[in-house]
Amino acid sequence: MAAGAPARRAFTQQELRILASGLIAAIVIYALPFTRFVFSALVTLFHELGHAVAGWLLGHPSLPAFDFVYGGGFTHMSNFRVSIAIAVAAAIGYCGWLFREHRRILISIVVFAIVWLIFVSSEWRRELAIASAGHIFEFILAGILFYQALSGRGWRMPEIERPLGAFAAFFVQIHSMLFARRLMTDPDFLAWYREGKGGALMNDLEVVALDLHIYTPFNPGIEGVAKLLLIFSLIPIAAAVAWHLHEQRS
DSSP states (O other), rough: OTTTOOOOSSSSSHHHHHHHHHHHHHHHHSSHHHHHHHHHHHHHHHHHHHHHHHHHTTOOOOEEOOTTTTEEEEEEOOOOOOOHHHHHHHHHHHHHHHHOHHHHHHHHHHHHHHHHHHHTOOOOHHHHHHHHHHHHHHHHHOOOOOOOHHTTTOOSHHHHHHHHHHHHHHHHHHHHHHHHHHHHOOHHHHHHHHHHHHBBBHHHHHHEEEEEEHHHHHHOOOHHHHHHHHHHTTTHHHHHHHHHHHHOOO
């Protein structure tokens, strides 16, 4: 900012109007059972996309889909393939070479490579990461949309798409946070969740809780994993706000 220039407000009136319209629309649509059901497909899309991306990164060919039998979604996942893991490792190495002159980016790539190697090298850690990725991606993609709604970046028709992006971000955030809270506070909902899909396939947070119990000293249970998810839910939105404010000060 140039010397003597007036300080910019944290949020402009336009940004506040965009966020307010998105929040109000999300609350109203979530409050109505029919529209909540319809737009929950957006959450399912984000969720299954997270499973699929994590699956491919960790060597499991994956195809996300909606589940028209039990509701929600289901990601079809093949067995681990070393060739895919090698291809991912090669891509990470190429990115490191490409950004070798950019220290911060290179450090980020190295950190990502280490984390990736930790998870890809063990079957149970791959399962843990893929099971976690669905819910985590819901909040990450909501945070990205929130940032785009604030900044106006990435849209072709910002005057229309920014409010829609804010709505989508708030709807996913509300839906996913209330889901985690219900697991923590509603015994009937928790019992239903434990039944899994058709009484045969465990739901994601139960898989995470079981893996942590078997392979680590921790035993959080589904309620504990839901609490961790609720805490994590605040991070992408906070990061989006912080990055937007950082850009305004630069």
